[in-house]
Amino acid sequence: MAETRTHNLVSTDWLGEHLDAPDIVVIDASWHLPPAGRNGGEEFLEEHIPGALFFDIDALSDAESSLPHMLPSPEKFASRMRKMGIGDGNRVIAYDSVGLFSAARAWWMFRVMGHHDVAILDGGLPKWKAEARPLETGSPRPRQERHFTARLQTMMVKDKADVLSASGSSSTQIVDARAAARYEGTAPEPREGLRSGHIPGSFNLPFDQLLKDDGTVVDDDAIRNAFAQAGLDVSSPAITSCGSGITAAVLSLGLTIIGAKNHALYDGSWTDWGADKDVPVNTGSKP
Numbered sequence: 001m002a003e004t005r006t007h008n009l010v011s012t013d014w015l016g017e018h019l020d021a022p023d024i025v026v027i028d029a030s031w032h033l034p035p036a037g038r039n040g041g042e043e044f045l046e047e048h049i050p051g052a053l054f055f056d057i058d059a060l061s062d063a064e065s066s067l068p069h070m071l072p073s074p075e076k077f078a079s080r081m082r083k084m085g086i087g088d089g090n091r092v093i094a095y096d097s098v099g100l101f102s103a104a105r106a107w108w109m110f111r112v113m114g115h116h117d118v119a120i121l122d123g124g125l126p127k128w129k130a131e132a133r134p135l136e137t138g139s140p141r142p143r144q145e146r147h148f149t150a151r152l153q154t155m156m157v158k159d160k161a162d163v164l165s166a167s168g169s170s171s172t173q174i175v176d177a178r179a180a181a182r183y184e185g186t187a188p189e190p191r192e193g194l195r196s197g198h199i200p201g202s203f204n205l206p207f208d209q210l211l212k213d214d215g216t217v218v219d220d221d222a223i224r225n226a227f228a229q230a231g232l233d234v235s236s237p238a239i240t241s242c243g244s245g246i247t248a249a250v251l252s253l254g255l256t257i258i259g260a261k262n263h264a265l266y267d268g269s270w271t272d273w274g275a276d277k278d279v280p281v282n283t284g285s286k287p
Helices: 004-007 012-016 040-046 076-086 105-110 125-131 160-167 180-182 220-230 249-257 269-273
Strands: 024-028 093-096 118-123 172-175 238-241 263-266
Touching: 004 118, 004 249, 012 118, 076 093, 093 105, 093 125, 093 220, 105 118, 118 125, 118 220, 125 238, 125 249, 160 172, 160 238, 172 249, 220 249, 249 263
Parallel strands: 024 093, 093 118, 172 238, 238 263
Antiparallel strands: none
């Protein structure tokens, strides 16, 4: 699956060589959990990869939803991309300031909107900085508006009703990217008002198990082994989930890299499920 991997991940060496290519657009998609007290947009102004644009996950969301950073309409996404100067024919490279965390959400959003020429910088900004590569400060240079075609890939997105149906079925698996303590219900959720535990029938694979210590993605065999050890059959349909649809995309990336075809992401994830007292919740280490 080397071709699948290189289509979805690029190295710092590759980006360094292609940074000035006219068809390449680099985006900083840094986002942080509320308790972290960090602001991705402010940190972007302090330092970013030369020529990068800031991709604001919260601003590029459905403003009418009570849930955080839910997918926007295709029309809103296309409009924002056009104004940012991202259009058809561009190869989008996403990174974040952690290594691999929220960049996968941006990668997934582009794919959901039908733009598949998108990849993630393996290791993100930390690896770029560790190699003493160039950085910029301040606001990015404005880009000329470009036409962006958005076609929503509905099969890649699941809602609570879909997940409730899958939870009681043996045909579709659910895999939770949260830390084990949150999955088991022994650690509180970072957002108030949510129950602790997991979706009945869901397996647990913390997203960081797909990463090396330097934030790069483990090799393909290690990805397969991680899903297998979590109890997942990657040849069967799967739904990825997490706290609010951010790190679930890391699992979606892993499935894509190893060639799994039939998988989708629960956009509302635990923020949606855990707030609803009418849906069941399990605790403990078993599905």
